[in-house]
Amino acid sequence: MTHKAFFLLHRDLPREGPGERGDVSWAAEVAGLRPDAAICDAACGPGADIPAxxxxxxHARVVGFDLHAPFVDDAAARFESDPRVTVMQGRLVADAADDLPDPAALGPFDFLWCAGAAYFVGLRAALRAWAPAxxxxxxxxxxxxxxxTDDPAPEAQAFWAGYAAMTDADGIAGRVAEAGWETVATRVLSDAAWEGYFGPMERxxxxxxxxxxxxxxxxxxxxxEEARIWRTHRRDFGYLLSVVRPA
Ligand SMILES: C[S@@+](CC[C@H](N)C(=O)[O-])C[C@H]1O[C@@H](n2cnc3c(N)ncnc32)[C@H](O)[C@@H]1O
Known part of the structure; x- marks a missing residue:
């Protein structure tokens, strides 16, 4: 797949993964977010969650970053008239390959939101790197x-076979603990959250x-095919939203 074809499909889509406004407000409430909090939207894509x-x-200050410039451009254009928001290119975890900032360089933050992206660097590595942020x-x-479920359909297993780190809610909580963090609360994203991703993409x-x-x-x-697999097997897999803090 070339970047050109990928971004032809993805450019200007409202969001790049499942999620809905209620997820952000739930997590913000669990975290006891103050109105003037310092917030990071890590791997913000086109910035779908920044309004929420x-x-x-x-009265927050929101820093959104993403590795991929077309998403950064989309998100920056969306919020160019809002002085509370800064969007830039950055990395989930600093990499010697370049000098792009990561959350530790951009913080400190009261709340770091990361929708559907920690797996790019691995959850444990991400949390270890984010503690100082x-x-x-x-x-x-x-x-x-x-x-x-403990018994996902073979087609769902085949679809996720390339993601060796796929686990269940207990597995996520275990990785959080191994990284030296504690889980405060979790919830599974709704079907509406997935439709908010797939609907515009299918159009x-x-x-x-x-x-x-x-x-x-x-x-x-x-x-x-990604959308079809989810619609067919949506009771077998989903997205778990976790609110965590350093233990
Ligand atoms: C599934 S999308 C989610 C985007 C956004 N949070 C949303 O929900 O719409 C994953 C995002 O992670 C970004 N990404 C991947 N690896 C990254 C890295 N190492 N540092 C920063 N962003 C990264 C991708 O460019 C993409 O925008």
């Missing part, structure tokens, strides 16, 4: 794919189908 973060903390009393909220797929070359068609097929 600002709703939860109207938090202000005293701060919390991290992250969502991560999990099995919801974009339909719009791009006519005239798509082979490369774009392959990207569209892969995205359509």
């Amino acid at each position: 973060l600002l709703f939860a903390a109207p 938090l202000a005293p009393g701060g919390h991290v909220a992250f969502s991560e794919a999990v099995w919801l 974009r797929i339909a719009a791009l189908r006519p005239g798509a070359d082979a490369e774009l068609a392959a990207v569209l097929d892969e995205a359509a």
